[in-house]
Amino acid sequence: MEKSRPLWDNPLQFVFACISYAVGLGNVWRFPYLCQMYGGGGFLIPYFIMLVVEGMPLLYLELAVGQRMRRGSIGAWKMISPYLCGVGVASVVVSFFLSMYYNVINAWAFWYLFHSFQDPLPWASCPLNGNRTGDEAECARTSPTQYFWYRRTLNIAPSLEAAGALQWEQALCLTLAWLLVYLCILRGTESTGKVVYVTASLPYCVLIIYLIRGLTLHGAVNGLIYMFTPKLEQLANPKAWISAATQIFFSLGLGFGSLIAFASYNEPSNNCERHAVVVSLINSATSIFASIVTFSIYGFKATFNYESCMSKVILLLTNAFDLEEGSLTADNLGAVQGHLQAAHPQRYAELQPQLKNCSLEAELDTAVQGTGLAFIVYSEAIKNMEVPQLYSVLYFVMLLMLGIGSMLGNTAAILTPLTDSKFIASHLSKEVVSGLVCFINCIIGLIFTMEAGNYWFDIFNDYAATLSLLLIVLVETIAVCYVYGIRRFEKDLHTMIGHKPSWYWKVMWAFASPLLIISLFIFYITDYILTGTLQYQAWDAAQGQLVTKDYPGYALAVIGLLVAASTMCIPLGALLTLARRRLRRGRARPVA
Amino acid sequence: MLSSASQMHRMLSKYGLVSKQLWEIMLISNVLLCNVTDRVSFWFVVTDSAKNVTTVAGSEVEAAIRMNRNRINSAFLLSDKTLQFLKISSTIAPPVEPSTPVWLIVFGVVLCLTVAGIVFLIVTGIQRRKKQNKESSETEDLEEKCEVTVTIENGIPCETLDLKAGHINGVYAADDERFASL
Numbered sequence: 001m002e003k004s005r006p007l008w009d010n011p012l013q014f015v016f017a018c019i020s021y022a023v024g025l026g027n028v029w030r031f032p033y034l035c036q037m038y039g040g041g042g043f044l045i046p047y048f049i050m051l052v053v054e055g056m057p058l059l060y061l062e063l064a065v066g067q068r069m070r071r072g073s074i075g076a077w078k079m080i081s082p083y084l085c086g087v088g089v090a091s092v093v094v095s096f097f098l099s100m101y102y103n104v105i106n107a108w109a110f111w112y113l114f115h116s117f118q119d120p121l122p123w124a125s126c127p128l129n130g131n132r133t134g135d136e137a138e139c140a141r142t143s144p145t146q147y148f149w150y151r152r153t154l155n156i157a158p159s160l161e162a163a164g165a166l167q168w169e170q171a172l173c174l175t176l177a178w179l180l181v182y183l184c185i186l187r188g189t190e191s192t193g194k195v196v197y198v199t200a201s202l203p204y205c206v207l208i209i210y211l212i213r214g215l216t217l218h219g220a221v222n223g224l225i226y227m228f229t230p231k232l233e234q235l236a237n238p239k240a241w242i243s244a245a246t247q248i249f250f251s252l253g254l255g256f257g258s259l260i261a262f263a264s265y266n267e268p269s270n271n272c273e274r275h276a277v278v279v280s281l282i283n284s285a286t287s288i289f290a291s292i293v294t295f296s297i298y299g300f301k302a303t304f305n306y307e308s309c310m311s312k313v314i315l316l317l318t319n320a321f322d323l324e325e326g327s328l329t330a331d332n333l334g335a336v337q338g339h340l341q342a343a344h345p346q347r348y349a350e351l352q353p354q355l356k357n358c359s360l361e362a363e364l365d366t367a368v369q370g371t372g373l374a375f376i377v378y379s380e381a382i383k384n385m386e387v388p389q390l391y392s393v394l395y396f397v398m399l400l401m402l403g404i405g406s407m408l409g410n411t412a413a414i415l416t417p418l419t420d421s422k423f424i425a426s427h428l429s430k431e432v433v434s435g436l437v438c439f440i441n442c443i444i445g446l447i448f449t450m451e452a453g454n455y456w457f458d459i460f461n462d463y464a465a466t467l468s469l470l471l472i473v474l475v476e477t478i479a480v481c482y483v484y485g486i487r488r489f490e491k492d493l494h495t496m497i498g499h500k501p502s503w504y505w506k507v508m509w510a511f512a513s514p515l516l517i518i519s520l521f522i523f524y525i526t527d528y529i530l531t532g533t534l535q536y537q538a539w540d541a542a543q544g545q546l547v548t549k550d551y552p553g554y555a556l557a558v559i560g561l562l563v564a565a566s567t568m569c570i571p572l573g574a575l576l577t578l579a580r581r582r583l584r585r586g587r588a589r590p591v592a
Numbered sequence: 593m594l595s596s597a598s599q600m601h602r603m604l605s606k607y608g609l610v611s612k613q614l615w616e617i618m619l620i621s622n623v624l625l626c627n628v629t630d631r632v633s634f635w636f637v638v639t640d641s642a643k644n645v646t647t648v649a650g651s652e653v654e655a656a657i658r659m660n661r662n663r664i665n666s667a668f669l670l671s672d673k674t675l676q677f678l679k680i681s682s683t684i685a686p687p688v689e690p691s692t693p694v695w696l697i698v699f700g701v702v703l704c705l706t707v708a709g710i711v712f713l714i715v716t717g718i719q720r721r722k723k724q725n726k727e728s729s730e731t732e733d734l735e736e737k738c739e740v741t742v743t744i745e746n747g748i749p750c751e752t753l754d755l756k757a758g759h760i761n762g763v764y765a766a767d768d769e770r771f772a773s774l
Contacts, residue, residue, distance in 0.1 A: 110702075114695035133681050172699065179706045186713050324630035431714060 005070060006189045008265050011275070013193040017262050018063075018279045020200040021409030023286045024402050025105060025374065026251050032227075032291035032298075033369030034243050039234030040227050044288070046235065046244035051284055054516050055248040057508035058473060060276035060501075061480060062254060066263030067272050068492045072416030073257030076264070077476075080484045082581075086573020087475050088417060091257035093566040094468050095413035098256065099441050101460040102410060103181065104448040106403040107173035108375060109396050111153055114173075116392035123148035124383040141544030145380040153375070156539045157451035161552055164451020171449045178442040181407050185415065185434050189265050192408055199405035204286075206398035207293055213391065214296035223299020224292070226364045242523055245516060251283060255469040255476070258409035261416035271497050273505075294373070301381040302363035309358035320351055370461075371454075374399060411437065458536055459551075463559045467524055468566035474517045475570055481510045534559070654680055 008014045035043045069076035074088030115122050126139035126147060134140065139147040150156050157164045184195040214220055234240050253259065263272060307330070314328045321340060328336055341348045368377050382392050411434070418424050418433055428436075448457050480489055486506060494500045528534075534556065537546040551559070621639075628634040638648040657664065657677055665671055 110699075111695070114698040114702075117698055118694050176699065176703055176706065179703070179710065183706055183709045183713070186710065187717065191713070318631060322629035322631040322633060325632060327630075431717060 006265060007267060008189055008193050011266075011270055013189075013196060014262060014266055014270070015275055015278060016196040016200040017192065017408070018259065018275065019282055020196045020405030021258055021262070022252050022279060022283045023200070023203065024251075024253075024406035025399065026247070027283070027287040028290045028294070028399075028402065029371075029373045030369055031247060031251070031287040032294040033367055033373065034247055035291050036227055036295075036367045038237065038240035038243060039231040040229050042230035042232045042235055043240060043244065046241045047248070047284070050241075050244045050248045050516075051280060053508060053512050054245060055252055055284075056277055056280045057505055057513050058249075058254050058477065059252050059259065059280050060273055060505065061477065061509060062259040063263040063272040063276050064489070064493055064496070065476075065480065066260035067266045067268065067270060067496060069260075070264050070268070072264060072418075072420045073260045073413065074417040075420050076260050077479070080479055083574040083577050084475070084479050084483070085577060086570040087472060087479070088257065089573055090468065090472050090566045090569035091255060091260075092414055092417055093569060094465055094472070095256045095258065095410050096441075097460060097464040097562060097566070099407065099410040099414065100444050101448060101457055101464070102403070103177045103407055103441065104174060104445060104453075104457060105371070106177040106180075106400060106407065107170060107449070108153060108371070109399040109403060110173045110176055111170065112375065112379065113393065113396035113400065116389055116396060119389060121379075121383050121388050121392060122152070123379050124388070138541050138544065141542075143380070145376050145383070146544075148379070149371075149375050150539045151541075154454050155451055156454055158540060159538050159549055160452050160455040160536065160555055162452060166446060167449050167451070167453075170453075171446055174445055174449055175442060178438050178445070181404065181411060182434060182438040184404065184408055185411050185438075186431055188415075188419075188430055192412065196405065196408065199401045199408070202401045203398045203405075206394050206401075207286075207289060209394060210293045210391075211289070211296075213385070214293050214300070217296060217300040217385070219303025220296035220299045222303055222360065223295040223297070223364060225299075226361075227291075227295040227298070242520065245520055247287075248284075249473070249517075249520070250465070250469070251287065252280060253406070253409060255472040256410065256465075257413035257417070261412040262409065264416060268496055269498075273493075273497055273501070297378060297381045298364060300384075301377060302360060302366075304381075304384050305363050306358055306360045309356055313355055313358060316351065316354060320347065455536055455538065459555060459559060460562070464562045467521070467563050470517055470521045470524070471567050471570065474514060474521065477509060477514050477517070481514075486510060 008017070035041075038046075065076055065080070069079045071079065072088070073091040074085060077084040077088040123145045126135035126144045128134070129136045136147075138151060142150075153170075155164070155167055183191075185192055263270075266272070310330050310333065314330075314333065317323070317337070317340065318325065318328055321344070378395060379392070382388050382395060385391050414437055415430075415434055418437070419430055424433060447453060450456075480486070486509065490500050490506070534551050535548050536551060538549045539545075540547045623636055623638055625634045625636050638653055640646050640648050658680060661672070661680075665675055668675060
């Protein structure tokens with residue numbers, strides 16, 4: 001007799017699991033950047049349109065498939081059509097790649113968290129040089145927060161080719177991150193269901209605290225006004241619409257198989273339609289909420305930097321021209337500068353290279369995304385707040401919760417098909433399978449703790465999941481609508497939920513979403529072709545800033561392998577099934 | 593605000609800034625200021641009252657200031673960042689570093705908690721599985737016992753009937769075969 005499938009204790013656990021998985025680091029560090037680049041408040045228009053056209057229907061589709069088939073991704077797509085087992089395998093492969101590199105972010109969050117228990121914070125000021133007469137050379141060329149990120153945390157190599165040694169501190173943090181993930185997934189839904197209560201709700205508590213703190217910071221309003229003023233002319237830029245579509249797509253985590261895995265542990269009568277709408281709305285609302293916090297932090301940081309730049313210029317001029325203390329202020333600086341230039345032109349010209357033009361807009365304009373935003377910009381803002389240790393701990397705990405929540409979904413996407421397979425389930429227990437997966441991922445993940453590890457991380461981040469996911473979701477949608485049949489799917493939903501899906505869902509599934517995904521796919525491919533050689537940003541210690549370099553040949557080969565490994569599974573799976581059927585028919589024919 | 597010269601004198605005399613060769617009392621008139629600006633910056637020289645019109649060597653004054661920098665600063669309630677002596681760079685105090693880095697301690701705590709949690713969950717999982725196995729084998733035994741108790745007829749268990757010297761009546765033994773199988 002088949003062992004009954006483990007279930008969530010209540011539907012709330014399922015919703016929390018989906019929210020915990022969907023609300024991840026992308027909401028915090030990608031959406032604010034997109035908002036800033038593509039027209040501030042005006043970006044919300046394409047964002048919501050894409051949510052309605054693409055986000056909600058595709059999320060509902062995946063949840064419904066998982067709940068109906070009650071299997072992980074491989075089993076579910078096999079039941080839809082035996083030729084589609086490759087889709088499930090592709091999802092598992094992409095999830096495997098993702099979990100390999102994603103946990104490194106949790107390792108970094110741990111590193112920063114552990115370093116937050118010091119006074120002063122280690123990224124608050126530069127360390128001293130050898131003879132203690134000044135700041136260390138590399139740190140003096142850049143800022144303390146950048147130095148702490150690039151030198152102390154990553155110990156980054158100057159280029160991808162210079163692989164460098166393993167950083168034992170990072171390796172320790174990565175091991176800890178994987179142990180923590182193992183602890184959460186050890187018992188399957190029993191443990192995951194309890195953990196997601198924390199990982200889903202704690203980030204919101206921290207965001208609320210940060211919202212209150214952020215809005216009361218000096219200069220926060222500058223950031224909010226600058227970012228949210230809608231620049232509606234950006235709506236004419238096709239890149240804005242494409243970015244909105246891409247952001248919705250990847251933010252919900254479609255195509256990895258995690259949503260199918262989570263939904264497979266549902267009661268068959270669960271109302272997944274309502275849950276799909278709720279989860280996608282909460283995900284988008286969290287993005288907007290996080291960007292309000294981020295922009296107020298930006299505003300504070302930009303105002304702080306602007307004011308320190310001004311005081312540096314004032315000090316320089318006061319010292320050079322021996323003016324009275326306090327005679328130069330921010331208000332009269334411009335006028336006095338002009339007067340000094342006229343009165344002492346030679347001396348002023350000598351000083352000219354040291355005098356920076358301080359501009360608030362220039363500070364606000366520095367649009368940052370990704371790890372740079374999370375670990376550099378935020379830590380720079382935190383070090384200037386009162387009681388920085390408290391805010392630092394809160395912030396990095398929030399990053400950890402977001403990261404662990406997404407990791408739970410990733411590992412579920414890998415483990416559910418494995419534990420569903422009778423072969424593996426009969427030989428190995430759930431704990432051993434989870435342990436093996438975590439161990440293998442940890443060992444491979446040590447690559448990202450080497451000196452050039454961050455460059456490999458960027459490769460995985462940019463290329464491992466993007467194209468493959470688009471293809472996977474496209475095949476999924478077409479499979480459900482045209483291979484399985486939308487009428488059959490309707491009937492399944494009717495038995496599960498109690499009512500048939502409305503015409504809106506059917507139109508989106510059958511026409512709008514596939515068309516949108518195809519256009520995204522075409523855009524990505526043309527973008528790759530037009531750009532020519534792929535490039536990356538390398539840290540140059542001598543200059544104290546990022547420089548652009550070309551990828552070497554073997555890195556390009558790895559990129560190609562990453563994309564091919566997952567996308568090729570789909571046609572290969574179909575061919576394999578075809579071959580197996582032919583063989584079986586060939587064997588059966590003599591008997592008949 | 594007191595004049596700069598008197599401040600300078602007070603500090604120089606209070607802290608015994610005398611040359612190693614001259615054990616003299618410094619008077620305020622020994623400190624000469626010039627080029628005082630609005631910026632509260634000035635040049636000063638220290639004269640040697642023993643030998644008129646000569647000044648104490650600059651290097652000696654520099655060495656004295658370097659030695660007593662902290663006390664000079666605290667006299668003015670200033671710091672190395674707010675009171676600058678040109679050409680005398682300050683040695684910055686090194687940051688306090690504990691013997692074990694703090695982060696390792698916190699790391700150790702979190703690591704121990706996580707490993708303890710994993711071990712606890714694994715052990716309870718194994719115990720639960722053993723109990724389940726024992727329970728399922730116990731229920732199997734119980735079912736067997738039920739079958740045994742059912743076959744007591746007329747107060748005599750069938751097994752004992754077989755064991756005791758009893759003869760099986762051949763007429764009745766073949767009864768089953770007379771009936772057609774369903």
